[in-house]
Every structure is written in C-alpha cells, then in structure tokens.
Amino acid sequence: MSHTLYGILALAEVAIGVLLVVRLAAGPTISDRIVALNTLSTQAALAVLFYAAFADRTIYLDVAIWLASFSYLGAIVWARYLERGLL
Amino acid sequence: MKTAAVLVLAVVGLFFSLSGAVGILRMPDLYTRIQCSSKTITMGALPALIALVVGEGVISNYASRALIVAALLMIVNPAASHALGRAAHKAGVPMWSGAVRDETAERGRRLDAGRDTDSDRESQDDEDGEGAGDGDRR
Numbered sequence: 001m002s003h004t005l006y007g008i009l010a011l012a013e014v015a016i017g018v019l020l021v022v023r024l025a026a027g028p029t030i031s032d033r034i035v036a037l038n039t040l041s042t043q044a045a046l047a048v049l050f051y052a053a054f055a056d057r058t059i060y061l062d063v064a065i066w067l068a069s070f071s072y073l074g075a076i077v078w079a080r081y082l083e084r085g086l087l
Numbered sequence: 088m089k090t091a092a093v094l095v096l097a098v099v100g101l102f103f104s105l106s107g108a109v110g111i112l113r114m115p116d117l118y119t120r121i122q123c124s125s126k127t128i129t130m131g132a133l134p135a136l137i138a139l140v141v142g143e144g145v146i147s148n149y150a151s152r153a154l155i156v157a158a159l160l161m162i163v164n165p166a167a168s169h170a171l172g173r174a175a176h177k178a179g180v181p182m183w184s185g186a187v188r189d190e191t192a193e194r195g196r197r198l199d200a201g202r203d204t205d206s207d208r209e210s211q212d213d214e215d216g217e218g219a220g221d222g223d224r225r
Binding site: 005078 | 105120148
C-alpha cells in the first residue's frame with residue numbers, strides 16, 4: 001500500500017520536472033536555463049529517492065545523494081562561467 | 088495512522104513543489120525565478136523527504152539517505168541560488184520592467200562614488216546620505 005504511494009510520488013515529481021523542462025527549453029537568457037536545470041536536478045533526486053523506496057532497491061539511494069550534491073557543483077561552475085567568462 | 092501522516096506530508100511537499108515549478112514558469116524575471124527555485128523548491132522537497140522518513144521508519148537505509156539529502160539541499164540550494172543571482176546580475180541580465188529598486192547596483196555605485204562615472208542609469212535616489220540612510224526602508 002505504501003509502496004504504491006511512493007510510486008505515485010515519484011511520478012508526481014517527474015511530472016513537476018516536465019514543467020521545468022518547458023522553462024529549460026524556452027528560457028530567454030542562459031541564466032533561466034541554469035535555474036531550471038538546477039531545480040530539475042533537485043526534482044530528479046527526489047524522484048530517484050521515491051523510486052528507490054517504491055522498488056525496494058537501496059542501491060538507488062546513492063544516485064539520489066550524488067544528484068543532490070553534484071547539481072550544486074554544476075550551478076557553481078555555471079555561475080563562475082557567467083561571472084568571469086571562463087571556467 | 089502512519090500512512091495518513093505520510094500522505095499529508097507528501098501532499099504538502101507536492102503542493103509546494105508544484106507551486107515552485109509554476110512560479111519558475113510564470114515569473115517575469117530571472118531574479119524572481121531564482122526566488123521560486125531557492126525557497127519554494129527547497130521547502131517543497133523537505134516535507135516529501137520527511138514523508139519518506141516517517142513511512143520507512145527512522146532507523147532504515149531510506150531514512151538516513153533522505154536526511155542526508157535534506158541537509159544537503161538546505162545547505163546547497165541557497166548557496167547555488169545566491170551564486171547564480173550574483174553572477175547573473177554581474178553579467179547584466181535585465182530586471183523586470185516593473186522592478187522599482189536595484190540595491191546591488193546602488194551599493195556598487197555607492198562604493199565607487201569617488202570616481203563619479205555614469206549618472207545616466209540612476210534609478211530613483213542614490214545621493215541621499217550614505218552613512219545614515221543605507222538601511223532598507225521598506
């Protein structure tokens with residue numbers, strides 16, 4: 001019963017991510033796309049967590065931790081590129 | 088009882104996440120979108136993670152990983168949003184046409200007030216007593 005709830009939650013987080021893909025495709029500036037991508041990686045981490053609880057696979061939890069921590073690195077690198085023009 | 092708690096927390100988290108995504112879609116400006124991305128998405132992720140903790144029990148693999156992700160999000164998401172907003176402002180991303188105040192530009196102009204370079208992009212009032220009047224008045 002609770003596993004079905006986790007599956008529904010994972011699907012809902014993915015559906016929220018679809019809204020962010022629209023902004024990622026149609027952002028006027030490059031910064032809008034970076035914001036959408038950062039938020040999308042947060043939603044992806046949540047979806048992976050709930051999918052791990054849905055499918056009873058503990059190995060997927062590390063994927064979620066990786067996503068949540070390395071999206072920060074990506075955003076910082078993009079901000080540095082915007083600010084200085086080089087990486 | 089536990090399922091009801093999980094359901095309530097998940098619905099609250101999904102509501103905030105959905106409102107954050109709609110805000111990112113519909114806000115008129117990069118900076119307001121950053122506001123949605125930083126605050127609303129983080130506060131939508133936390134109840135969903137707490138729902139996972141409650142549903143699986145505190146002593147479990149899922150709960151420990153969910154708490155790690157929650158702590159990571161609370162530290163990392165505001166820092167990344169701040170870096171992005173600062174970099175975008177420095178790169179010259181325009182504000183919304185209805186914006187009334189740009190305090191970062193005002194502070195930058197106040198800092199190099201010695202060499203008065205450009206007075207063409209003054210917004211409202213930037214000559215009003217630097218010492219006493221730099222607290223925000225909103």
